[in-house]
Amino acid sequence: MVPRAALLIALTVAAFCVPLVASEFWVTLLMQIMIFGLLALSTDLLLGHAGLFSLCHAAFFAVSAYTVAILQVRYGFGTASAAPLGIIAGTTLAFVFASAVRTRGVYFILITLAFGYIVWGVAYRWASFTGGDNGVTSVPFPALGSLRVTNTVAYYYVVLAVVLLVAAAYRLLVASPFGLTLRGIKSSESRMRSMGYHVGRHLYAAFVLSGVIASIAGVLYVYFNRFVNPTAASFPVSVEAVLMTIVGGTGTIIGPFLGSGIILILRNWVSGFFHYYTAVLGIVFIVTVLWAPQGIMGLLARWRSGDRGEGV
Amino acid sequence: MSSAAILQAINGISLAALLFLLSSGFTLTFGLMRVVNMAYGAYYLLGGYVGYSVVRATGSFELAMLCGGLTIVVLGYFVDRFLIRPIGGNHLAQVLLTVGVAFVIGEVCLAVWGGDNLRVQTPSYLRGSVTLPGDIYYPRYRFALILFGTFAAVSLWLLYKKTQIGAVVRAGVDDREMVNATGINVDRLFVLVSALASFLAGAAGVAGGAFLTLNPGAEWDILVLALVVVIIGGLGSLEGAILGSIIVGLLDAYGRWLFPELSYFILFGPMAILLLFRATGIFGKEH
Numbered sequence: 034m035v036p037r038a039a040l041l042i043a044l045t046v047a048a049f050c051v052p053l054v055a056s057e058f059w060v061t062l063l064m065q066i067m068i069f070g071l072l073a074l075s076t077d078l079l080l081g082h083a084g085l086f087s088l089c090h091a092a093f094f095a096v097s098a099y100t101v102a103i104l105q106v107r108y109g110f111g112t113a114s115a116a117p118l119g120i121i122a123g124t125t126l127a128f129v130f131a132s133a134v135r136t137r138g139v140y141f142i143l144i145t146l147a148f149g150y151i152v153w154g155v156a157y158r159w160a161s162f163t164g165g166d167n168g169v170t171s172v173p174f175p176a177l178g179s180l181r182v183t184n185t186v187a188y189y190y191v192v193l194a195v196v197l198l199v200a201a202a203y204r205l206l207v208a209s210p211f212g213l214t215l216r217g218i219k220s221s222e223s224r225m226r227s228m229g230y231h232v233g234r235h236l237y238a239a240f241v242l243s244g245v246i247a248s249i250a251g252v253l254y255v256y257f258n259r260f261v262n263p264t265a266a267s268f269p270v271s272v273e274a275v276l277m278t279i280v281g282g283t284g285t286i287i288g289p290f291l292g293s294g295i296i297l298i299l300r301n302w303v304s305g306f307f308h309y310y311t312a313v314l315g316i317v318f319i320v321t322v323l324w325a326p327q328g329i330m331g332l333l334a335r336w337r338s339g340d341r342g343e344g345v
Numbered sequence: 346m347s348s349a350a351i352l353q354a355i356n357g358i359s360l361a362a363l364l365f366l367l368s369s370g371f372t373l374t375f376g377l378m379r380v381v382n383m384a385y386g387a388y389y390l391l392g393g394y395v396g397y398s399v400v401r402a403t404g405s406f407e408l409a410m411l412c413g414g415l416t417i418v419v420l421g422y423f424v425d426r427f428l429i430r431p432i433g434g435n436h437l438a439q440v441l442l443t444v445g446v447a448f449v450i451g452e453v454c455l456a457v458w459g460g461d462n463l464r465v466q467t468p469s470y471l472r473g474s475v476t477l478p479g480d481i482y483y484p485r486y487r488f489a490l491i492l493f494g495t496f497a498a499v500s501l502w503l504l505y506k507k508t509q510i511g512a513v514v515r516a517g518v519d520d521r522e523m524v525n526a527t528g529i530n531v532d533r534l535f536v537l538v539s540a541l542a543s544f545l546a547g548a549a550g551v552a553g554g555a556f557l558t559l560n561p562g563a564e565w566d567i568l569v570l571a572l573v574v575v576i577i578g579g580l581g582s583l584e585g586a587i588l589g590s591i592i593v594g595l596l597d598a599y600g601r602w603l604f605p606e607l608s609y610f611i612l613f614g615p616m617a618i619l620l621l622f623r624a625t626g627i628f629g630k631e632h
Contacts, residue, residue: 080437086436086437086440088440132617132620133620135620136620138436139375139379139381139436139580140576140580140625142381142436142437142440143381143572143575143576144576144620146569146572147569147572147573147576147613147616148613148617150569150609150613151609151610151613153609154608154609154610154612154613155607155609155610158605158606158607158608158609159606159607160606161606268565268569272440272441272444275441276441279441308456309452309455309456311448311451311452312448312449312452312453314445314448315444315445315446315447315448315449315451315452316445316449317445318441318442318444318445318446318448319428319442319445319446319449321441322432322438322441322442322445323428323431323432323442326438
């Protein structure tokens with residue numbers, strides 16, 4: 034087995050070199066993969082570690098994207114203030130929506146879904162503030178003082194740096210006692226409770242933290258896309274983020290990015306010749322659930338351990 | 346009450362009638378088999394489109410409702426039998442799988458019926474409007490829908506509470522293993538309940554397609570309303586579906602009228618507050 038550190042360094046170096054060798058199409062696609070991978074990673078903190086299946090993460094993603102767009106375009110804020118305010122806005126919403134952790138199982142799924150729809154509905158219907166269906170357009174590239182991003186390749190490096198930083202912080206988080214407690218709750222909530230852990234507070238904190246990550250992804254997204262409309266808050270974005278996580282493999286860091294890569298490359302490829310891409314996506318959902326519920330990372334782990342059997 | 350307020354109340358109740366048709370099936374299949382089927386919105390839409398085509402071909406609205414419902418019974422059976430059953434009781438897997446099914450159905454509808462807003466033609470005897478005291482004109486069709494919804498609610502309630510089959514279903518909702526142990530085949534019972542639920546969803550599509558429009562995306566709009574109904578009323582409860590439909594129908598109508606830009610807040614706000622005090626909805630039990 035290749036040492037994990039060597040593999041990670043090789044991947045990072047490769048990611049830094051991509052703009053030198055690849056066309057702008059691939060740079061853009063890779064950026065998109067990283068941004069949606071980060072969104073997928075945020076859902077995986079809940080799904081892979083705490084065992085909660087959230088369907089509202091597009092809400093934090095979109096609220097932070099909208100905040101940045103509106104502040105920059107309408108009120109002339111700079112990136113230095115708009116980007117942090119975007120993350121704060123998304124996180125504040127996460128504090129409110131985190132009340133969903135009072136529920137479990139199917140209720141949690143349905144409630145987060147309904148929460149997500151509130152944000153979509155506001156983005157769509159409150160047209161005087163959010164721009165309705167058209168959203169907010171002509172968001173500039175980010176700039177910090179005299180440091181300006183002026184082209185796609187420069188922004189690629191910004192995204193790469195932020196994603197690496199967040200992934201490193203995420204790694205520390207899940208390896209910490211806090212992460213361990215979450216996995217304890219996932220495997221047996223009642224045991225953790227009887228051992229004296231505040232299960233509710235841990236889940237609440239995990240929900241908010243995953244909202245922070247989704248908000249960071251939202252900021253990266255709005256500068257990447259240069260506009261934002263209600264689609265960013267829509268249900269398909271939330272459920273696709275979870276699908277990416279599962280396709281890649283839950284409970285890992287690389288899995289959500291891998292899943293994001295597979296789904297987005299598939300979309301780019303299929304859209305080229307087939308008009309009904311969503312149907313293909315639907316089939317990916319069905320196939321994943323029926324035949325690869327542990328995702329690519331799960332298949333890899335099974336292959337490495339030499340177990341070709343059915344048991345997981 | 347001003348006449349506009351009365352008008353909105355009737356609007357709300359007629360939407361409630363439609364929501365009941367959809368959410369009663371969802372709530373009963375969940376109660377009996379713990380299956381979360383997110384494809385119900387797509388069932389609604391497909392049923393509506395089939396009904397649209399049947400009305401255009403034959404001119405019969407009743408036949409359209411029948412065909413819309415039966416199409417979904419057949420489709421729903423195959424989805425239950427070959428997709429949902431193999432994955433067992435994992436809600437996460439059920440949600441992802443049925444969302445996938447809904448995506449596929451939605452795209453098939455788009456390919457066959459296109460992206461325009463379509464409306465099912467109502468029969469001639471339900472066209473026009475009735476005049477209420479206070480000079481309120483109201484579409485006759487919506488009154489018929491309220492009557493139909495009430496009829497469906499009463500018959501389902503009687504079936505559920507007063508018949509032998511209903512008693513077995515209620516027992517199955519409470520304790521499935523125990524019912525199985527007494528020699529009743531719960532799986533077969535589920536096929537029956539699921540067929541009924543599918544029929545209602547498909548027929549609801551035809552009924553709803555005559556006053557809301559059928560268009561791509563309508564499946565999610567209606568599904569989310571139905572989900573709020575079952576969340577408020579409590580999963581697995583028929584009374585909850587009735588009460589929840591009325592609450593959601595009225596909130597939606599008044600919200601759109603009084604605060605058009607924030608109507609989603611009006612709809613979901615009470616739900617969020619309710620959940621803080623009672624996570625399982627008004628009539629729900631722990632699952």
